[in-house]
Amino acid sequence: MKSIFRPALVLFAALTLMCGVLYPFAISGIGQAAFAAQAGGSLVLRDGQPVGSALIGQAFSSARYFWGRPSATGPMPNNATSSGGSNLGPANPAQIDAVKGRIEALKAADPANAAPIPVDLVTASGSGLDPEISLAGAYYQAARIARERKLTVEQVRSMIAERSQPQYFGFFGEPRVNVLALNLALDQGQY
Structure with missing residues (x-):
């Protein structure tokens, strides 16, 4: 033995x-x-203090800020320890209600905006942690941001264009912009 x-x-x-x-x-x-930087969490620093990560989305609710993609993580939004989608299909009543609620919130924040709402502003991703939104999602919010910050829409659109990132390797995905980077630029007056 x-x-x-x-x-x-x-x-x-x-x-x-x-x-x-x-x-x-x-x-x-x-x-x-x-x-x-990546091994340390891709932290974004402001005045030497971490304010977020370039790789994990954050929830912004003030009308003065760009809003990111909804998060389906629990028990709180953008919870990196609970990454994952909601697993709700497009015909699921809970998914339909969630999307309708998000559409209503966007319309309530900017009632004059008649543009089509980009899908990434009303649906969560597979990870639930997206730090970026499509350029369409950012441009959709430009008028609200300009009004709230007393800027011109062109200033906000220019800020979005300056911080946009191309498709991965030139053909994967779509052009996008980091929401935290936009909001930090707004706070720092970099438009």
Whole structure:
């Protein structure tokens, strides 16, 4: 019996050490050395203090700010420890009600806006953590932001264009803009 258990325990200990200790430390070290900002959470700093992450969306509710994509994470929006979509299909009554509520909120915040509402402003993503919205989603909100901030619509549209990011590798996805970057620029008067 000893001849069976001893090699099994030695192998178990060796694999635990390699896979549970050495490998994670090595990968973490490589990540910190090669991609320090990303490994540290892609934190966005303002006056030396973290105000968010470039990779995780935040909930903005004031009419003075751009609103990001809705989050389906629980128990609170944009909860990075609970990443995941709602799994509600397009015909699910709960999904339909949620979208209708979001449409009503957008219309209540900007009643004069007759433009079609971009889908990313009323539906959550698969991760529920999107930090970015489409350019259409940002431009849709430009008039409200301009009115609330006493700016011209052209100033806000120009700010969006300056911070827009192209498709990944030139063909994946669509052009987009980071909501936190827009809102920080608004607060800093960078339009």
